[in-house]
Amino acid sequence: MRTARLRTVHPVLWAGWAALAAGAVLCVIGWYGISGERYAERQLPYLASCTVPGAALIVAGAVLLAHGRGAIAAARVEELYGLLVAAEPADAEAGPGQAAAAPLAVSGDLLMVPGGTLFHRADCPLVAGKAEAVPVDTKLVASGELGPCPICEPAEETD
Incomplete structure (x- = not known):
């Protein structure tokens, strides 16, 4: 084209x-x-x-x-x-608003990369398959040192 x-x-x-x-x-x-x-x-x-x-x-x-x-x-x-x-959405039956509202990752387990500034869901594409990803330390999340990943949006589990 x-x-x-x-x-x-x-x-x-x-x-x-x-x-x-x-x-x-x-x-x-x-x-x-x-x-x-x-x-x-x-x-x-x-x-x-x-x-x-x-x-x-x-x-x-x-x-x-x-x-x-x-x-x-x-x-x-x-x-x-x-x-x-x-490009058409993957799910042809879902409307454009529904496809955008669905989170990319849905796992409840939270991971972080040492030295990083974000925490992610375990199936987030940014940490999935990375050997260096470790479970999130809740003290870092509570202190505000780690922010939620904007891709997988794990903020719901920490509230």
């Missing part, structure tokens, strides 16, 4: 590469012309007609390439966001 915006960015990239190539050619011609002249007054026409415009084309090509790649990245993010928004 490529968007039309991706197709319009490619000419910008081609123009950038063409400007870079033309600028490099002009710089080489200018260098070759300058290198063949002994006196500075005879070098100035090469500098003015080839080297300076060549350097300007190189800068313009670099700007076009940066803009084109940024536009491609933005179009891809837009496309991925569209896919994310268009």
